[in-house]
Amino acid sequence: MGRSGASLSPVRVLLRLRHSLRAQLLAWVLVTLVGVIGFNLYFGLVLARTTANLVTDNMLLGSARMIAEAVRVDAGGNAEVDIPPAALEIFDTGHGDRVFYQVTTAWGNLVAGYADLQVPARMHQGEDMVFRNLNVRALMLNHPVVGLPPVEAPNSEGGVADGVTVTVAVTRYGQQAMRTQLWLSDFDDQVLLVLVAGVVTVLGLNRGLAPVLRLRDAVRKRRRDQLEPFDEGIVHTELRPLVQALNDYMNRVQKQMGAQRRFVANAAHQLRTPLTLLSTQASFAARETDPARREEALQALIRSTRQVTRLAEQLLTLTRAEPGSRAPRADRVDMADVARQVLEARVEEALRQGIDIGLDADEAAPVIGDGTMLKEMLVNLVDNALRYTPAPGMVTVVVTPLGNEIVLRVEDSGPGIAEAERIQVFERFYRIIGTQAEGSGLGLAIVKEVVDGAGGRVTLGTSDDGGLKVEVRLPRA
Amino acid sequence: MRLLIVEDNHELADWLAKALTQAHYTVDAAHDGEEAEHFLELADYAAVVLDLSLPKVDGMTLLKRIRRAGSKVPVIILTANASLDGRVAGLDSGADDYLAKPFEMAELEARLRALIRRGHDLASPEIAVADLVLNSATRQFSLKGEVLSLTPREHSVLEYLMLKAGSTVTKAALSESVFGFDAETDPSAIEIYVHRVRKKLEGGAVQIATLRGLGYMLRAA
Numbered sequence: 293m294g295r296s297g298a299s300l301s302p303v304r305v306l307l308r309l310r311h312s313l314r315a316q317l318l319a320w321v322l323v324t325l326v327g328v329i330g331f332n333l334y335f336g337l338v339l340a341r342t343t344a345n346l347v348t349d350n351m352l353l354g355s356a357r358m359i360a361e362a363v364r365v366d367a368g369g370n371a372e373v374d375i376p377p378a379a380l381e382i383f384d385t386g387h388g389d390r391v392f393y394q395v396t397t398a399w400g401n402l403v404a405g406y407a408d409l410q411v412p413a414r415m416h417q418g419e420d421m422v423f424r425n426l427n428v429r430a431l432m433l434n435h436p437v438v439g440l441p442p443v444e445a446p447n448s449e450g451g452v453a454d455g456v457t458v459t460v461a462v463t464r465y466g467q468q469a470m471r472t473q474l475w476l477s478d479f480d481d482q483v484l485l486v487l488v489a490g491v492v493t494v495l496g497l498n499r500g501l502a503p504v505l506r507l508r509d510a511v512r513k514r515r516r517d518q519l520e521p522f523d524e525g526i527v528h529t530e531l532r533p534l535v536q537a538l539n540d541y542m543n544r545v546q547k548q549m550g551a552q553r554r555f556v557a558n559a560a561h562q563l564r565t566p567l568t569l570l571s572t573q574a575s576f577a578a579r580e581t582d583p584a585r586r587e588e589a590l591q592a593l594i595r596s597t598r599q600v601t602r603l604a605e606q607l608l609t610l611t612r613a614e615p616g617s618r619a620p621r622a623d624r625v626d627m628a629d630v631a632r633q634v635l636e637a638r639v640e641e642a643l644r645q646g647i648d649i650g651l652d653a654d655e656a657a658p659v660i661g662d663g664t665m666l667k668e669m670l671v672n673l674v675d676n677a678l679r680y681t682p683a684p685g686m687v688t689v690v691v692t693p694l695g696n697e698i699v700l701r702v703e704d705s706g707p708g709i710a711e712a713e714r715i716q717v718f719e720r721f722y723r724i725i726g727t728q729a730e731g732s733g734l735g736l737a738i739v740k741e742v743v744d745g746a747g748g749r750v751t752l753g754t755s756d757d758g759g760l761k762v763e764v765r766l767p768r769a
Numbered sequence: 770m771r772l773l774i775v776e777d778n779h780e781l782a783d784w785l786a787k788a789l790t791q792a793h794y795t796v797d798a799a800h801d802g803e804e805a806e807h808f809l810e811l812a813d814y815a816a817v818v819l820d821l822s823l824p825k826v827d828g829m830t831l832l833k834r835i836r837r838a839g840s841k842v843p844v845i846i847l848t849a850n851a852s853l854d855g856r857v858a859g860l861d862s863g864a865d866d867y868l869a870k871p872f873e874m875a876e877l878e879a880r881l882r883a884l885i886r887r888g889h890d891l892a893s894p895e896i897a898v899a900d901l902v903l904n905s906a907t908r909q910f911s912l913k914g915e916v917l918s919l920t921p922r923e924h925s926v927l928e929y930l931m932l933k934a935g936s937t938v939t940k941a942a943l944s945e946s947v948f949g950f951d952a953e954t955d956p957s958a959i960e961i962y963v964h965r966v967r968k969k970l971e972g973g974a975v976q977i978a979t980l981r982g983l984g985y986m987l988r989a990a
Contacts, residue, residue: 571873572784572788575873576787579791
């Protein structure tokens with residue numbers, strides 16, 4: 293997963309792992325297992341110690357009994373003992389343990405062994421103690437001996453003791469070794485369990501994640517123009533909604549790209565006819581010998597060039613009006629002002645055409661938006677009106693605030709647009725069949741893009757003169 | 770020689786007609802499929818220049834219809850769609866050639882000449898009747914090896930007769946071929962041009978014969 297050669301700081305590795313499903317699942321499985329195993333090991337240790345103590349105690353008891361049984365009483369009533377070797381050898385388990393013993397009579401006479409060996413507090417029970425700086429476990433046994441009369445023990449608390457008391461102590465190496473062995477045999481199993489669980493988890497995860505990784509590879513492998521939907525079957529049922537969402541998204545991107553492609557193809561298409569016209573007019577002028585006809589062709593050529601230029605400009609404007617193609621702007625624009633500027637620029641042309649052009653805007657009409665595009669929108673509306681209105685005609689622009697909206701109306705006395713076509717005319721390059729005015733079919737598409745972008749709406753209707761009425765409503769600033 | 774231009778952009782149709790007239794063609798212009806169909810029924814064209822995107826009846830449909838009706842008129846398709854598919858579809862529908870917009874007039878004219886030559890089954894670009902020769906590539910006439918100087922109308926008359934050499938040509942057909950639909954068609958006007966052409970052919974071994982009730986015929990004298 294890591295990028296080869298990239299030097300990743302530990303923090304970044306951790307952050308990455310936090311986002312890795314595999315690492316997270318594995319971590320949870322392992323944490324749980326380690327917890328359970330820790331718990332097991334602790335109790336295993338306690339159990340091993342108890343077991344080892346029990347075994348040692350039994351060995352001590354056996355050893356003490358063998359020693360006690362070897363005690364003899366001589367004719368003078370004195371006890372003596374000949375320590376049987378087996379009593380000491382049972383502790384020789386190869387761990388170098390040392391054995392200490394003490395045999396005393398009930399009245400306290402030392403019969404054999406270490407006089408200074410501490411005596412456990414209780415009979416027949418193992419006890420941990422320190423003897424000569426060694427950790428030992430000791431056990432005391434009272435044993436009757438034939439010939440030794442029972443006596444009041446001088447140092448006991450009124451108890452009756454008879455025979456001999458044998459205390460055996462052994463260093464704890466062998467016991468510890470046994471405990472460790474007992475414990476470790478358990479530990480091995482546990483470690484094996486963790487390893488098996490870990491491996492199984494990783495394998496399971498890999499198997500489980502395989503479809504997700506397949507999906508990832510499938511997405512990665514795609515070229516940027518490959519937008520066909522993915523097969524939902526490549527992932528688990530649970531993940532299908534993800535694939536569906538991905539497919540949905542790609543579908544939308546594909547549609548958007550299709551629209552773009554069509555537009556570009558259309559734009560190229562739309563440029564071909566005017567370019568052919570230019571070429572034809574130029575050819576005609578080039579070989580025409582009659583000066584008057586040549587002049588006519590050249591004038592037509594100039595007009596056609598202007599048309600192509602306008603078409604190119606409009607294509608550019610339309611591209612700029614599309615969402616996302618320009619940084620959003622929030623100019624405060626007075627649409628009344630804009631309308632005045634736009635109309636003033638066209639007065640000369642309108643008068644020459646025999647069209648009465650007028651503005652009706654008494655109040656300020658502020659809107660917030662892209663000033664350049666809003667002006668471009670109005671330019672297109674006025675341009676359309678002038679283009680399609682025959683002389684003598686009338687073009688009026690009305691700008692008025694209405695509630696929380698600014699209403700902008702451009703009315704003309706031209707032929708208008710039939711109701712059936714009032715939706716399509718906003719489509720790019722749509723031109724009404726039979727129209728011969730030199731329009732590009734882009735004007736209203738530009739208007740719609742700009743108005744949509746500014747959060748307004750645009751509708752078409754019939755003006756009082758039976759011509760077209762375009763009404764634009766924009767949110768008031 | 771008479772051509773039909775079918776192009777919905779009036780301005781372009783107009784200027785194509787003007788430019789082709791400059792090149793000694795007689796040109797009619799139709800602006801939609803229906804109008805074109807009507808023209809094709811009425812007249813006999815040497816070739817049709819057909820734009821594919823037309824109102825009412827689109828170019829492809831029109832082409833299929835006229836082919837189904839048995840017309841063999843050479844058709845050159847003009848279209849703004851230069852894709853291979855479009856070209857193939859056009860040619861499959863019965864077009865003889867295909868020209869993508871924008872194009873140069875010189876190319877359109879060259880293709881028209883080639884089409885017309887093919888339409889008349891001419892392997893070589895030269896058609897000859899006795900010592901009168903028409904180079905269909907340059908569209909120039911020569912008589913006894915010398916270039917014949919003709920006005921555009923005279924050229925049209927002689928060209929039409931030349932292409933139908935050996936068969937009779939009615940006065941009406943000749944007149945329409947020279948003037949087209951638009952021009953004022955005084956039936957006697959054609960006689961003036963025929964007369965002028967005859968004068969220019971004097972001294973050669975060809976003659977334009979007048980056949981009463983039938984029309985004219987160009988033949989070796």
